[in-house]
Amino acid sequence: MRTHELVLRQVEADLAAGRLRLGDRLPGERALAGQLGVSRPSVREAIRVLEAMGVVRTAVGSGPDAGAVIVAEPASPLTATLRLHLATSHLPMGDIVQTRVLLESWAVREAAGRAEPEELAAPRHLLDAMDDPELPRERFHLLDAEFHVALAALAGNVLVATIMASLRDAIHGYVVAAAADLPDWNATVDMLRQQHRAVLAAVASGEGERAAALVADHIEGFYRTARLA
Amino acid sequence: MRTHELVLRQVEADLAAGRLRLGDRLPGERALAGQLGVSRPSVREAIRVLEAMGVVRTAVGSGPDAGAVIVAEPASPLTATLRLHLATSHLPMGDIVQTRVLLESWAVREAAGRAEPEELAAPRHLLDAMDDPELPRERFHLLDAEFHVALAALAGNVLVATIMASLRDAIHGYVVAAAADLPDWNATVDMLRQQHRAVLAAVASGEGERAAALVADHIEGFYRTARLA
DNA sequence: CAGCCATGTGTGGTCAGACCACAAGGTATC
DNA sequence: GATACCTTGTGGTCTGACCACACATGGCTG
Numbered sequence: 336m337r338t339h340e341l342v343l344r345q346v347e348a349d350l351a352a353g354r355l356r357l358g359d360r361l362p363g364e365r366a367l368a369g370q371l372g373v374s375r376p377s378v379r380e381a382i383r384v385l386e387a388m389g390v391v392r393t394a395v396g397s398g399p400d401a402g403a404v405i406v407a408e409p410a411s412p413l414t415a416t417l418r419l420h421l422a423t424s425h426l427p428m429g430d431i432v433q434t435r436v437l438l439e440s441w442a443v444r445e446a447a448g449r450a451e452p453e454e455l456a457a458p459r460h461l462l463d464a465m466d467d468p469e470l471p472r473e474r475f476h477l478l479d480a481e482f483h484v485a486l487a488a489l490a491g492n493v494l495v496a497t498i499m500a501s502l503r504d505a506i507h508g509y510v511v512a513a514a515a516d517l518p519d520w521n522a523t524v525d526m527l528r529q530q531h532r533a534v535l536a537a538v539a540s541g542e543g544e545r546a547a548a549l550v551a552d553h554i555e556g557f558y559r560t561a562r563l564a
Numbered sequence: 565m566r567t568h569e570l571v572l573r574q575v576e577a578d579l580a581a582g583r584l585r586l587g588d589r590l591p592g593e594r595a596l597a598g599q600l601g602v603s604r605p606s607v608r609e610a611i612r613v614l615e616a617m618g619v620v621r622t623a624v625g626s627g628p629d630a631g632a633v634i635v636a637e638p639a640s641p642l643t644a645t646l647r648l649h650l651a652t653s654h655l656p657m658g659d660i661v662q663t664r665v666l667l668e669s670w671a672v673r674e675a676a677g678r679a680e681p682e683e684l685a686a687p688r689h690l691l692d693a694m695d696d697p698e699l700p701r702e703r704f705h706l707l708d709a710e711f712h713v714a715l716a717a718l719a720g721n722v723l724v725a726t727i728m729a730s731l732r733d734a735i736h737g738y739v740v741a742a743a744a745d746l747p748d749w750n751a752t753v754d755m756l757r758q759q760h761r762a763v764l765a766a767v768a769s770g771e772g773e774r775a776a777a778l779v780a781d782h783i784e785g786f787y788r789t790a791r792l793a
Numbered sequence: 794c795a796g797c798c799a800t801g802t803g804t805g806g807t808c809a810g811a812c813c814a815c816a817a818g819g820t821a822t823c
Numbered sequence: 824g825a826t827a828c829c830t831t832g833t834g835g836t837c838t839g840a841c842c843a844c845a846c847a848t849g850g851c852t853g
Contacts, residue, residue, distance in 0.1 A: 337805095337806070337807090338806075338807065338808095339612065339806095347647075347648060347651055350648065350651045350652050351651040356652075357652065357654065363832075363833065363834085364833085364834070365833090373807085373808090374807060374808045374809070375808085375809090376605050376608070376806095376807070376808075376809095377806090377807070377808085379605070379609060379834085379835090380608060380609055380612045382834095383568065383609045383612050383613055384612050384613065384615075384616040385648075386613075387612075387613040387616045387617065388616065388641075388644065388645045388648055389645065389649075390648050390649070390652070393833095393834065393835095394815095394816090394833085394834080395814070395815050395816075395833060395834045395835070396814090396815045396816030396817065396832085396833060396834080397815080397816050397817040397818075397831070397832055397833055398816060398817045398818080398832095398833090399817090400816090400817095401815090401816070401817080401832080401833050401834075402832095402833060402834075403834085405652070407649060407652055407654040409645060409646070409649045409655065412617075412641070412645050413642070413645065415617065416617045416618065416638060416641050416642065416645075417638070418576075419576060419579065419614075419617055419619050420618075420619070420636060420638045422576055422579045422580040423579050423585075423586065423619070423634070423636055425586065425636040425638075425722075426638065426722060426723060427722065430721045430722050430723040430724070431723055433721055433723075433724075434721065434723045434724055434727075437666075437667075437670050437724070438666075441666050492659045492662055492663065493654075493655060493656065493659050494655060494659040494660055494662075494663045495659070495662075495663055495666070498663075498727065566834095566835070566836095567835075567836065567837095568835095592803080592804065592805085593804085593805070594804090602836085602837090603836060603837045603838075604837090604838090605835095605836070605837075605838095606835090606836070606837085608805085608806090611805095622804095622805065622806095623804085623805080623844095623845090624804060624805045624806070624843070624844050624845075625803085625804060625805080625843090625844045625845030625846065626802075626803055626804055626844080626845050626846040626847075627804090627845065627846045627847085628846095629845090629846095630803085630804055630805075630844090630845070630846080631803095631804060631805075632805085
């Protein structure tokens with residue numbers, strides 16, 4: 336067992352036992368090293384891994400926000416991991432698109448049956464913001480991603496929403512690059528806006544199957560148009 | 565930008581550009597530090613992160629297997645991340661089970677339509693191995709996990725199979741613990757065996773919907789019996 | 794000559810100690 | 824009373840050293 340893994344194991348045990356909770360601060364690197372009888376570099380390596388997994392956030396300086404704080408950000412590590420493996424070309428874009436379709440279809444079908452009307456306000460505001468004709472493309476894509484994540488969140492499953500957000504983030508760069516080559520951006524945007532509205536309306540009226548079919552068409556259609564999959 | 569992030573960015577760029585490929589070795593820590601003009605601890609922190617993301621595997625000693633080698637293991641980092649966030653209780657077990665049901669139902673439905681008969685040999689052999697009445701419980705659980713992953717792999721989507729494997733691994737400890745408390749282990753195992761066979765048979769005969777329903781019942785039933793969700 | 798064993802060499806793993814940049818909070822000054 | 828300064832504690836980085844390990848090489852031994 337390498338030394339930094341020992342530190343990791345200790346922190347994980349503290350988390351599982353409730354000795355460390357969300358918002359708590361880890362002891363300082365020097366203190367932790369002393370407590371566990373290891374050197375500071377080993378502690379630092381462990382903290383880097385925790386940081387990469389979205390379990391802690393580090394900040395320099397003093398005060399309540401400084402140091403290594405326990406957070407819960409499972410999305411960012413998933414994104415980074417997917418992006419890296421996408422870079423190595425061992426994760427086909429087609430599989431990612433297919434997974435998105437599968438997760439989002441399920442999410443809207445589920446959401447149609449359980450989402451309260453007031454929960455629909457968040458995605459609706461995003462759509463309103465996307466109606467702005469002056470919106471830069473980059474901003475449109477970001478709002479688009481947010482809308483899909485908000486939609487997935489309606490299903491009430493943290494894991495699915497997290498995976499969705501990660502998938503969308505990981506391919507964001509590819510989407511922006513591909514969209515730049517589209518022959519008629521304005522027409523594409525109008526179509527996307529209509530499809531978004533249609534999906535949300537189906538969810539609002541409780542038509543789960545219809546919402547699922549619409550969102551699947553929407554996603555597959557875009558990637559086909561952008562020649563990404 | 566912290567120093568180790570600079571190293572990470574450099575490696576990612578090399579991966580994306582094809583200068584680093586699967587199986588290649590990173591320069592030694594000292595050499596890499598020299599090339600990038602940073603210190604060895606910074607390089608090490610970056611390598612720890614890459615390792616945590618399943619992009620490299622490190623080994624000491626000499627020879628072709630030593631050093632930091634590029635690998636593609638997206639499953640292990642996902643597993644570790646899920647496990648850690650499960651430990652912080654910010655990822656409900658119910659959501660994981662629900663996600664498994666959703667992914668596996670889709671996978672078997674897909675597999676029923678496309679899997680070649682010879683592809684079914686792998687999961688079938690796992691089921692044969694699980695028929696051994698002398699099998700220790702721990703071993704049974706491992707084979708069970710392998711079977712579900714093999715099933716998911718039949719759908720031909722690397723990402724879905726990877727997520728499935730990670731989910732199963734992340735909760736493996738909880739499953740083993742819960743199964744130890746079951747009132748009648750032998751009856752449970754018999755039921756699981758029958759359900760597995762039924763699912764595989766439905767896939768083999770191309771009955772996608774039936775397979776999906778069976779696998780959903782199988783998973784939900786087990787977690788209900790084990791009082792995990 | 795064939796096999797074994799000691800040694801060399803390069804690798805990651807670990808450590809100690811030092812210094813820097815930064816941010817908060819107390820303190821002295823105006 | 825407000826402001827500027829300084830103390831203090833934090834992570835960030837570097838240097839240099841030593842250890843454990845595993846393969847490669849060579850010589851030694853049978």
